[in-house]
Amino acid sequence: MKRLHLVVAIALLPVAASAGPEERAIPALAVGQESDGRALIDENCLYCHDDSYIRSLNLPREEWEGVLDMMIGMGMPPLEPETQEKILDYLEEEHGPRESSPSPGAGTSADAQTEDLPWAFPRYRPNPLYWREP
Amino acid sequence: MRSVLPLSRRRFLGAVPVAAGASALALERAAGQGGGAVFGKSGLRILSERPVNAETLVADLDPRYTPNEKHFVRNNGGLPERALSGSLEGWSLRVDGEVGNPLNLSLDDLKARFENVSRALVLECAGNGRAAFQPGASGNQWWLGAVGCARYTGVRLRDVLNAAGVLDTAVYVAYYGEDPHLSGNPEEVPISRGVPLSKALDESTLLAWDMNGEPLPPHHGFPLRIVAPGFPASASGKWLSRLWVRDQVHDGPKMTGYSYRVPRYPVAPGTDVPEEDMEIIGPMPVKSIITRPETGVRHAGGGPLAIRGWAWAGDGPVNAVHLSADFGTTWLPCQLEEPENPFAWQRFEGSVAFDIPGHYELWARATDHQGRQQPMVVPGWNPRGYLNNAMHRIAVTAL
Numbered sequence: 001m002k003r004l005h006l007v008v009a010i011a012l013l014p015v016a017a018s019a020g021p022e023e024r025a026i027p028a029l030a031v032g033q034e035s036d037g038r039a040l041i042d043e044n045c046l047y048c049h050d051d052s053y054i055r056s057l058n059l060p061r062e063e064w065e066g067v068l069d070m071m072i073g074m075g076m077p078p079l080e081p082e083t084q085e086k087i088l089d090y091l092e093e094e095h096g097p098r099e100s101s102p103s104p105g106a107g108t109s110a111d112a113q114t115e116d117l118p119w120a121f122p123r124y125r126p127n128p129l130y131w132r133e134p
Numbered sequence: 135m136r137s138v139l140p141l142s143r144r145r146f147l148g149a150v151p152v153a154a155g156a157s158a159l160a161l162e163r164a165a166g167q168g169g170g171a172v173f174g175k176s177g178l179r180i181l182s183e184r185p186v187n188a189e190t191l192v193a194d195l196d197p198r199y200t201p202n203e204k205h206f207v208r209n210n211g212g213l214p215e216r217a218l219s220g221s222l223e224g225w226s227l228r229v230d231g232e233v234g235n236p237l238n239l240s241l242d243d244l245k246a247r248f249e250n251v252s253r254a255l256v257l258e259c260a261g262n263g264r265a266a267f268q269p270g271a272s273g274n275q276w277w278l279g280a281v282g283c284a285r286y287t288g289v290r291l292r293d294v295l296n297a298a299g300v301l302d303t304a305v306y307v308a309y310y311g312e313d314p315h316l317s318g319n320p321e322e323v324p325i326s327r328g329v330p331l332s333k334a335l336d337e338s339t340l341l342a343w344d345m346n347g348e349p350l351p352p353h354h355g356f357p358l359r360i361v362a363p364g365f366p367a368s369a370s371g372k373w374l375s376r377l378w379v380r381d382q383v384h385d386g387p388k389m390t391g392y393s394y395r396v397p398r399y400p401v402a403p404g405t406d407v408p409e410e411d412m413e414i415i416g417p418m419p420v421k422s423i424i425t426r427p428e429t430g431v432r433h434a435g436g437g438p439l440a441i442r443g444w445a446w447a448g449d450g451p452v453n454a455v456h457l458s459a460d461f462g463t464t465w466l467p468c469q470l471e472e473p474e475n476p477f478a479w480q481r482f483e484g485s486v487a488f489d490i491p492g493h494y495e496l497w498a499r500a501t502d503h504q505g506r507q508q509p510m511v512v513p514g515w516n517p518r519g520y521l522n523n524a525m526h527r528i529a530v531t532a533l
Contacts, residue, residue, distance in 0.1 A: 047317070048184070048316035048317050049182070049184050049185075049316065050182060050183045050184040052180070052181060052182040052183065053181075053182050053274070056181065056182075056274075056275045057270065057272060057275070058270065059270060059272060060269075063272055064272075066272065067272045070272075070391070070392070070393075073391060074322075074324075074387060074388075075315055075317055075319065075322040075324075075387075076317070097269070097270075
């Protein structure tokens with residue numbers, strides 16, 4: 001398993017090295033408290049995919065469950081319930097919803113040249129009617 | 135539970151999606167894909183490498199025809215070996231199902247038997263703009279750049295269907311391509327969608343082998359693809375090998391469930407919508423993008439600032455584009471060209487003067503041929519985050 005992690009890490013290195021600011025904003029897949037879950041993602045997800053999809057998302061548990069269902073519908077072998085729970089534990093912990101989105105607001109450019117100009121991204125919420133004061 | 139495979143087998147499988155069959159050439163090229171780059175592409179924002187999903191930066195959408203190396207890519211499986219080798223050996227297009235005269239056509243047959251046509255056509259991913267939905271939707275987090283307009287050369291799909299003699303029972307035209315499933319399992323199909331017969335018979339729906347004067351690049355479907363402009367780009371199958379004319383709505387992978395579907399009725403954000411209430415997305419809504427200047431521009435000199443971009447709609451031309459520099463309080467009409475052909479995007483140009491130096495937002499709003507306008511906010515939340523055609527906004531500092 002250790003060698004496998006190494007393979008994954010090597011595969012990711014060049015991405016980090018050449019990434020623009022928006023890629024840098026996405027942290028590497030965390031080891032996480034539930035290390036079982038991380039290893040199970042290696043086995044069951046990174047078998048076919050790279051991890052950028054997971055890294056780019058912050059979803060509630062039930063939506064991650066929906067993602068797993070979708071993947072099973074697309075040809076992934078069904079998971080043992082125990083495996084699925086551990087994977088969901090990890091995803092919920094490390095990639096659950098965040099208070100504020102790290103991404104700029106609706107309709108903005110992902111252009112690297114404006115990295116030092118935070119005001120260049122219109123910042124108000126795309127749909128403020130559904131935003132509640134904390 | 136799936137056991138952990140020996141490393142050597144896992145690595146082999148890992149290579150399959152990129153280069154099934156894996157010739158030396160393919161492996162060499164595939165190796166370049168692991169470095170944060172996508173073969174034949176440059177300067178894209180890469181969302182995922184396996185499968186390859188990458189979007190165009192806004193500034194690179196400025197040319198009338200999006201260059202091949204800049205056009206967005208949305209793959210569901212791996213690249214077929216053929217796309218990398220460029221070989222036509224063993225390739226043909228099969229047309230079967232609800233037809234009186236099933237066909238098996240080589241590329242030369244297609245070129246010789248049917249009228250060749252060239253069209254500038256917009257392809258846009260149904261999930262373009264997904265990143266702005268709240269609550270967020272799973273799937274590739276596209277911003278603005280899952281759209282492009284290239285010049286395609288091919289034949290009309292309808293001419294091919296007419297040659298095959300479509301039967302009265304036909305309702306849908308489904309595609310199958312040569313792209314391998316990511317698992318490497320040859321029994322699995324990564325995606326097989328299609329279009330209703332009426333769209334297949336549209337004069338602008340092509341079977342194309344050429345993109346901007348070159349054979350289709352590997353990521354764009356060599357040797358042949360459908361281009362069904364105006365529909366979600368997933369309807370425009372790549373690496374085409376078979377057209378299956380069906381007597382029912384096609385039910386291949388990514389036609390059913392929640393894929394490329396939205397609720398039949400408006401739902402509150404975050405609603406758990408029953409599967410049977412989802413319907414297949416048809417034409418994409420009106421949209422526009424400001425390609426010059428880029429957001430964050432500092433405008434000196436006090437003169438008017440020239441603005442330009444593109445506008446398009448999924449079921450007809452755009453009739454007007456307006457700009458606002460005061461958060462929608464007032465709107466200025468832009469000059470808008472006629473489309474070069476149906477489903478080509480249309481250049482808009484305008485200029486804005488700033489009396490007082492300071493911070494501004496510029497908004498662009500397109501209006502289609504039926505008077506429908508782009509919304510200011512992200513419209514119609516839906517479970518998979520499709521069809522965000524909110525106005526594009528850029529920030530300007532007038533010095």
